Amino acid sequence: MSTPPKPIDLTELRKEIDRIDESMHQLLMERGDIIDRLIEVKKSQESGSAFRPMREAQMMRRLAERHKGILPLDTVESIWRVIIATFTYVQQNFSAHADFSAGDAQMRDSARFHFGFTVPLVPHMGAAGVVAAVSESRGDLGLVPVISSVSAGAWWTALEFDAAPKIIARLPFVERHDHPAALPVFVISRVADDARATEVEVWSVRVSGWSAKAAQTLTTLAEFLAVPDRAFDGAALLVTLPQGQNIHDIAQLLAKAGATVRSMALVGSHATRYTVAADKA
Numbered sequence: 001m002s003t004p005p006k007p008i009d010l011t012e013l014r015k016e017i018d019r020i021d022e023s024m025h026q027l028l029m030e031r032g033d034i035i036d037r038l039i040e041v042k043k044s045q046e047s048g049s050a051f052r053p054m055r056e057a058q059m060m061r062r063l064a065e066r067h068k069g070i071l072p073l074d075t076v077e078s079i080w081r082v083i084i085a086t087f088t089y090v091q092q093n094f095s096a097h098a099d100f101s102a103g104d105a106q107m108r109d110s111a112r113f114h115f116g117f118t119v120p121l122v123p124h125m126g127a128a129g130v131v132a133a134v135s136e137s138r139g140d141l142g143l144v145p146v147i148s149s150v151s152a153g154a155w156w157t158a159l160e161f162d163a164a165p166k167i168i169a170r171l172p173f174v175e176r177h178d179h180p181a182a183l184p185v186f187v188i189s190r191v192a193d194d195a196r197a198t199e200v201e202v203w204s205v206r207v208s209g210w211s212a213k214a215a216q217t218l219t220t221l222a223e224f225l226a227v228p229d230r231a232f233d234g235a236a237l238l239v240t241l242p243q244g245q246n247i248h249d250i251a252q253l254l255a256k257a258g259a260t261v262r263s264m265a266l267v268g269s270h271a272t273r274y275t276v277a278a279d280k281a
């Protein structure tokens with residue numbers, strides 16, 4: 001006759017938890033040692049912000065793809081955002097300048113979710129102030145809601161100049177229905193060319209002859225913001241080009257709808273939006 005299985009001892013399970021916690025802490029400290037070595041190498045190779053938007057988008061996608069078990073994706077995503085953002089911060093200190101003009105609760109949630117509490121959060125009332133602060137800094141980040149009100153004006157035109165910072169990411173990296181920090185946010189900064197995510201381009205386009213027909217045409221082609229631009233009897237647009245679309249084709253289609261493109265400037269780019277299925281979340 002076989003002996004009945006020993007009842008599982010809670011003390012044993014708690015010992016396991018302590019062992020895992022200690023290993024996780026050791027691994028985080030080991031991660032810090034690697035970052036230390038990375039800082040040494042980078043010092044002689046790079047200047048400006050340490051933020052690498054394409055790598056971060058890929059890391060967040062991989063994390064979401066391999067995640068399973070009872071720990072909610074919200075939790076695992078926010079833990080890794082804090083790890084990555086804080087290690088970026090210790091490489092090269094930076095502040096996050098956020099536009100609170102559309103209400104501060106959602107923007108604060110997004111900033112803290114994606115950058116944690118170690119990165120200083122600087123509130124601004126309007127996108128223009130955020131862009132100015134980032135422009136004057138070496139490697140600070142700006143956070144601006146993707147959908148701004150018309151009264152905010154065409155804040156993105158300040159990004160047209162070569163030396164100006166650019167849109168470098170769109171948050172959240174991992175989208176889903178009921179994301180805890182769902183507000184769509186553009187991240188604005190100056191980053192190394194090889195760190196950029198270039199999958200989705202964002203253009204500042206100025207048109208004359210802007211009309212309901214032109215707006216309707218553009219709606220079918222791309223996501224955009226439009227602000228009336230009296231100087232040109234038209235509009236200043238911020239156009240997010242879907243991957244594979246060409247801005248010149250969009251200009252041609254706008255012309256057919258009666259709107260003349262007067263200028264176009266690439267004001268940034270970001271990774272393809274990534275959405276996880278409801279059953280993953």
Ligand SMILES: C=C(O[C@@H]1C=C(C(=O)O)C=C[C@H]1O)C(=O)O
Pocket residue numbers: 038050051052053055056083084085087088091
């Ligand atoms: C570590 C680097 O810099 C930053 C920090 C990262 C991290 O802690 O994992 C990832 C990407 C960068 O934003 C890097 O240069 O690879």
